[in-house]
Amino acid sequence: MSEHTLDARNLLCPMPVIRTQNKIRTLADGDTLKVICTDPGTLSDIPAWCRINGHSVLDTQKGERELVITIRISKGAA
Amino acid sequence: MTSPRKAVALISGGLDSMLAAQVILEQGVHVEGINFFTGFCVEGHTHAIRKHEGAKPKRNNALWVAEQLGIKLHIVDVVEEYKDVVLNPKHGYGAHLNPCLDCKGFMVGQAHRWMEENGFDFIITGEVLGQRPMSQRRDTFPIIARESGAGDRLLRPLCAQLLPPTLPEREGWVDRERLLKFSGRSRKPQMALAAQFKISEYAQPAGGCCFLTDPNYTRKLQDLWRTGAGKHYELDDIMLLKVGRHLRPRPHFKLIIGREEGENNFLEGYRRQFTHLRPASHNGSLALIDGSADADDIRLAARLTARYCQGRDEASVRIEVTEKDGRAYELDVAPFTSEEIPREWHL
Numbered sequence: 120m121s122e123h124t125l126d127a128r129n130l131l132c133p134m135p136v137i138r139t140q141n142k143i144r145t146l147a148d149g150d151t152l153k154v155i156c157t158d159p160g161t162l163s164d165i166p167a168w169c170r171i172n173g174h175s176v177l178d179t180q181k182g183e184r185e186l187v188i189t190i191r192i193s194k195g196a197a
Numbered sequence: 198m199t200s201p202r203k204a205v206a207l208i209s210g211g212l213d214s215m216l217a218a219q220v221i222l223e224q225g226v227h228v229e230g231i232n233f234f235t236g237f238c239v240e241g242h243t244h245a246i247r248k249h250e251g252a253k254p255k256r257n258n259a260l261w262v263a264e265q266l267g268i269k270l271h272i273v274d275v276v277e278e279y280k281d282v283v284l285n286p287k288h289g290y291g292a293h294l295n296p297c298l299d300c301k302g303f304m305v306g307q308a309h310r311w312m313e314e315n316g317f318d319f320i321i322t323g324e325v326l327g328q329r330p331m332s333q334r335r336d337t338f339p340i341i342a343r344e345s346g347a348g349d350r351l352l353r354p355l356c357a358q359l360l361p362p363t364l365p366e367r368e369g370w371v372d373r374e375r376l377l378k379f380s381g382r383s384r385k386p387q388m389a390l391a392a393q394f395k396i397s398e399y400a401q402p403a404g405g406c407c408f409l410t411d412p413n414y415t416r417k418l419q420d421l422w423r424t425g426a427g428k429h430y431e432l433d434d435i436m437l438l439k440v441g442r443h444l445r446p447r448p449h450f451k452l453i454i455g456r457e458e459g460e461n462n463f464l465e466g467y468r469r470q471f472t473h474l475r476p477a478s479h480n481g482s483l484a485l486i487d488g489s490a491d492a493d494d495i496r497l498a499a500r501l502t503a504r505y506c507q508g509r510d511e512a513s514v515r516i517e518v519t520e521k522d523g524r525a526y527e528l529d530v531a532p533f534t535s536e537e538i539p540r541e542w543h544l
């Protein structure tokens with residue numbers, strides 16, 4: 120179980136979702152991924168993508184410019 | 198017990214592809230969705246364009262549809278590969294710069310590759326016979342099947358009964374009797390089916406699924422090809438065509454001016470790549486200079502920027518200019534009057 124970070128700053132949706140998806144493909148069950156974004160659209164899109172693909176959003180932090188979404192990867196259903 | 202057959206469904210976010218996927222789900226097939234990001238999609242980054250505060254967040258319809266259907270969705274970045282489809286469509290363009298037939302062939306082709314890589318059995322789309330003049334015709338359907346490489350593993354559940362049986366039907370993976378025979382431009386059968394499935398909320402894309410069917414957008418794209426280094430583009434170019442007022446006062450540069458807060462926020466993200474201007478003495482929008490501009494050009498751009506700020510009726514407006522290298526200075530300029538701006542400057 121390891122922790123990973125993905126820099127998706129200055130990318131516009133759906134690119135942060137695509138990068139998150141592609142990164143998660145390389146991670147293991149139980150790993151966590153922190154995605155750092157600037158597009159506010161990611162606040163709805165990344166959790167939606169996680170819900171339909173069975174991953175859980177552990178935390179969302181909204182800063183002045185940056186958003187950090189922490190995801191726990193679940194490969195159980197795959 | 199044999200495991201169910203697997204279908205990959207092209208999901209655009211609209212109603213037709215949603216219904217097609219549901220029809221196949223009802224037959225006990227395992228369905229997962231695939232959605233392509235070409236850069237021209239109306240979906241997605243329009244988030245970034247909307248106003249941040251107050252406005253209802255705009256959802257990504259493809260993700261929303263997948264969630265309603267309870268299926269996985271794979272979003273694929275095809276920005277690079279898609280360029281050839283837009284720049285050199287073998288079958289030409291539709292009413293605007295929409296290469297629909299090549300585009301469909303390309304997307305089904307990508308889905309076919311994904312299907313093979315992931316051990317799926319067939320592909321489904323929401324196409325309806327006779328619905329779109331260019332790509333959804335009896336004579337173009339076989340072209341899509343052939344050029345994509347999908348052949349008869351391409352199933353169109355909404356009009357399958359009007360077409361020759363495909364492999365999934367012949368093999369009994371799906372029951373042809375429970376597929377449909379929608380044709381023509383009427384949306385009534387789709388709406389009735391949606392009601393039957395208790396789908397009450399769905400996106401209704403007007404002309405098409407992308408900006409290439411939008412005349413205002415494609416006029417700006419034509420301008421880009423005419424005035425740039427020829428017919429090509431980068432992702433940033435086509436994203437910027439979606440926002441702001443575009444004015445080309447000189448062949449070698451154009452000005453992109455935000456029209457409201459959401460667009461200004463969007464343009465802010467790009468400002469470091471461009472010489473940019475903003476009113477210093479009045480409230481107003483950010484403007485980017487796309488192209489090369491000398492001192493006279495920058496003064497002209499400043500007068501245009503002043504025209505679209507709250508000081509437009511003043512004798513003089515102070516504009517802050519920041520060059521690409523970060524050098525900043527201010528100019529006092531007289532705003533253009535609307536009569537002084539030739540109509541052909543507006544793209």
Ligand code: SF4
Nearest residue numbers: 296297300405406407
């Ligand atoms: S409208 Fe755009 S996305 Fe849809 S088929 Fe035509 S070119 Fe492709």
